[in-house]
Amino acid sequence: MSQSGKPRRGGDRAEGHVFDGVDRRILDILQREVDRPVTSIAEEVGLSPTPCWRRIKRLEETGVIRARVALVDQRLANVPMTVFISVKVPSHAKTWLDDFRALIEAIPEITEAYRLTGDVDYILKVVVPDIAAYDLVYKAMIERMDFSQISSSISMEELKFTTALPVDHL
Template structure:
């Protein structure tokens, strides 16, 4: 972003990252602007890529998707072609809600959401292991989620933002 964030931008971002359903008028009122300048700021933040997209967060438990697992994945041979093939395959798997390349003895960390242990086992066997790229998987079943947020820590962007958020 070419223009630096100011305290009003930070407040706008804080509001909409907690509730993307707020109207521009509601955001404007809460930050002390009229709707037009507030809309222009939001549009600038979208155009610059600071705001990537707006989403609705669903209650997975109410949908019957309460089984969550973190898996470290080690590829058999971590060549560029195998890394690309694995990442392409993972992008199409709805059960994988997060995938990151990591340092250490593993190549990837996956966060997987399914209905239950049986669905997870079938997913692992039929979708991940069937790729023929994986040499090792270590799975950790989530017992209870202590903190789960999508909010960026805006106070870390710069010190004057921490005071305003």
């Protein structure tokens, strides 16, 4: 229901908020060009600048937009090698997980980490300049924690990389 008591139309609910096609188009634009002027975004989505700005602020306040960041070129940052580390753990205790979280936070080369279902417990994405730097990350991990198994795969080619999420489900 809207504040007037009438049912809302044209939008889906996410965390109790209604988002419509205009919000989705705004998100699509911002995911491609975060520094694009509000006036340009407003023109493209068919709004005047002030209502467009209000929608962007609402997307930020509701947490749909978590942050605005700069994407750094991996090669130019001298970390061209991507390694995926599959980890099997000896314990699923909360203390082990807390220690593991602290470990992955302490190693800046670990850029992503996920807990999984299936045969592997965790997968980590590591970016490094070369195999010697990866070896240092590996040694830092095994010095601090016990693992049942660690398996590494070096990426040969990046076929797709995007930070843009599909917004059709919002």
